Amino acid sequence: MGTHGMILFGHGARDARWQEPFQRLAAKLAAARGDAGPVSLAFLELMTPSLPDAIASQAVAGCDTITVVPVFFGQGGHVRRDLPALIAQCQSEHPGVRLRCAGAVGEDDAVLDAIVRYCIENERA
Known part of the structure; x- marks a missing residue:
């Protein structure tokens, strides 16, 4: 059995501080996965690495x-x-690697439920 990497893919922004929660998320995910494989960040624009670079790495x-x-x-x-389109490009560049793509995290009910809990907790604060 091989190594299974994960890449958290975000839009990117001009302000470097924008990626701080993504870095925290990546660190939490890496800790939760243990030695299952690497966790990386990648961005569509304005920040590095790009998705093709992260996949290549x-x-x-x-x-x-x-x-x-x-x-x-x-x-x-x-x-x-x-x-x-990026996934297709990367798949052609790395035919021996199986690339999978999840849906946007905000589409998941568990994520939405967590946001609801956050909102309610802040209502009471």
């Missing part, structure tokens, strides 16, 4: 499966159009 590190998790609130144009 994990492939070189020996990952034979990589799951890309779009850390977007919804399935907008970037997730519906740009991301599949």
